[in-house]
Amino acid sequence: MSKKETRLGAAYALGAFILWGINPLYFKAVDTIPVFEVLAHRVLWSVVFLAVLLTVARRWRPLRQALRDRKTLYMLLLSTLFISINWFFFIWAVAAERVLETSLGYYINPLVNVVLGMFFLRERLSRWQGIAVGLAAIGVLNLALQSGSVPWVSLLLAFTFGFYGLVRKTIKVESVDGLFAETAMVLPLALGYILYLSMNGQGSLGRVDLQTDLLLVMAGIVTAMPLIWFTSGARRLNYSTIGLFQYLAPTCQFGLAILVFGETFTWAHVVTFSCIWMALVIYSAQSWLLARRRLSSPA
Structure with a gap:
């Protein structure tokens, strides 16, 4: 990749993870709506x-060809x-x-990417990694x-998410095209579920208030934009380099869980998060040094 493409990929990745x-602020605002219904609206409004975007960018022909x-x-x-x-x-x-658990999951994710990159993309795992x-x-x-249980969430x-990124990196499809195809594949199920709820007087859309309607419609933008930016970044960066940015998302989620949502942070969490944070410092420091070497070399 040229320096320009690397910087563009870094910008996409930065925006996506922020x-x-x-x-979680958005999904907390719709937490009174059943999970399956929220998921169905994510799919529906993402497709819309x-x-x-595909129409404006005239991407329908490349999508059909792909x-x-x-x-x-x-x-x-699969993705x-x-x-x-x-x-x-x-x-x-x-x-x-359980936002604290989502935070832990996305802290672990960059290191999962390192392992997946090693096994599936033949990227070398260094001693520090x-x-x-x-x-x-x-x-x-x-x-x-x-805690007496595996942190399965x-x-x-x-x-x-690690496997999703791995699969998307190996597909030669543009980010918007691929995400539209993915959401369109499950649209019949999502739309059928929304119609079923509506016919039985159980759906939230048009039955609660205008704010709820707007929040549900916004699911398309909330869902699509970071995924578009993520796949655009992943296509331009080494898969392990994506981990350099991924700590931003769980850090924001960690702050929200503790400071905004008031979730409990135990001593077990202190030890676990300290281990993860030390691991990320080691990993990020090496990734930063490697990135500097690549940027300082001729394009």
Whole structure:
């Protein structure tokens, strides 16, 4: 990648993770609505928003051409599965007042990316990266032992998003095109569920108040923009380099969980988060040094 493309990828990644960091505020605003209904509206309004973008950008022909390739289509089906699971459990966690666990999951995610990059993309795992991954594992193990249960929400979010990013990086489809295809694949289910609720007098859209209607429609923008920026960044950066930015989202979520939502932060959390933070310092320091070397070398 040229220096210009690397800087552009960094800008996309920065914007994506800041937006992800503050989006619990949005999902907290709709936490009185059932999780499946919120998820259905995420899908519906994302399709609408992305369809407008595709029309403006005249991207329908490239999308149709990309979807003619069976391998691309199957990989998009796989990425759809991963992101759908991730969306559902994130919405559920915010509504269940477990934002601290989502924060831990996305702190772990950059280190998950390192491992996935090593196994699937043949990216080398350095000694310091190995130490960072080991510290993260110790932190997760500590929380499991202290609380008596595995932090499954954190691990599920970390791995589903890690695999989603891995699959999307290997697909030669533009970010808007790919995200539209993913949401369109589950649109029949989402739209069918919304219509079912409406026919049975249970849906929230048009039945609560104008603010609720606007919040549900906004789900398309809240969902689409950071994912578009993320996939744009992932296409321009080494997969392990994405981890350099990913701590921004969980840091915002961590602050919201403690300072805004008032979730409990125990000594077990102190030890676990300290291990994760030390791991990220080690990993980020090495990534920063490697990035400086690449930028200082001729394009």
